[in-house]
Amino acid sequence: MTGLAVLDAGCGSGPLASALHERGARVTGLDASAAMVGLARRRLGQDADVRVGDLREPLPFDDGAFDLVVASLVLHYLQDWSGPLAELRRVLRPGGRVLVSVNHPGAYPIVYPRADYFALTEYSEDYTFAGQKAVLTFWHRPLSAMAEAFAGAGLRISTITEPSPTPDTPAELLPPMRGRAFIGFLFFVLEPA
Numbered sequence: 001m002t003g004l005a006v007l008d009a010g011c012g013s014g015p016l017a018s019a020l021h022e023r024g025a026r027v028t029g030l031d032a033s034a035a036m037v038g039l040a041r042r043r044l045g046q047d048a049d050v051r052v053g054d055l056r057e058p059l060p061f062d063d064g065a066f067d068l069v070v071a072s073l074v075l076h077y078l079q080d081w082s083g084p085l086a087e088l089r090r091v092l093r094p095g096g097r098v099l100v101s102v103n104h105p106g107a108y109p110i111v112y113p114r115a116d117y118f119a120l121t122e123y124s125e126d127y128t129f130a131g132q133k134a135v136l137t138f139w140h141r142p143l144s145a146m147a148e149a150f151a152g153a154g155l156r157i158s159t160i161t162e163p164s165p166t167p168d169t170p171a172e173l174l175p176p177m178r179g180r181a182f183i184g185f186l187f188f189v190l191e192p193a
Contacts, residue, residue, distance in 0.1 A: 001025040004067040009055060009088060010074025014040030055084040064093045076102045076138050079122070085153035089192065098155060098190040104162065107183040108140045118142050150190055159189035
């Protein structure tokens with residue numbers, strides 16, 4: 001990671017940006033929430049390059065500005081991926097990679113058994129964070145729609161990973177599981193096509 005220019009697109013409060021910075025990357029963070037950008041600056045230091053920006057808008061960076069673009073658990077909040085993915089591809093240097101993590105689409109029909117897996121569907125869920133209730137709204141899309149969106153942006157999938165919890169993960173941190181299956185997230189490594 002040393003010396004790599006990295007865009008953390010949807011950086012939130014900055015935990016990933018901080019971990020990448022500690023490994024020697026030159027990290028730029030971007031998030032739509034001014035409050036999250038404030039938390040990220042507090043975590044990374046006031047001199048950190050963390051900006052308010054919406055992935056649904058053109059990104060404020062030059063073509064080919066980054067060696068690596070990370071979009072961790074952010075795309076599933078967006079209805080349309082075409083513009084955001086095209087912009088992530090645009091700011092990627094030749095030979096660079098885009099790393100994407102999203103909610104696993106296979107979890108959706110488990111949680112919502114009457115839902116149409118193949119339909120692009122908006123849904124909301126209630127969460128509690130540090131005693132504060134919040135409603136998060138997501139967009140479910142099937143794996144085939146994800147692959148089509150990547151290809152449409154000029155990106156090809158080089159790796160798909162379905163991580164499982166480590167054996168030492170405390171049970172209270174895991175969602176309720178049916179049987180032994182854990183379907184949480186998908187990770188993609190994307191390269192220019």
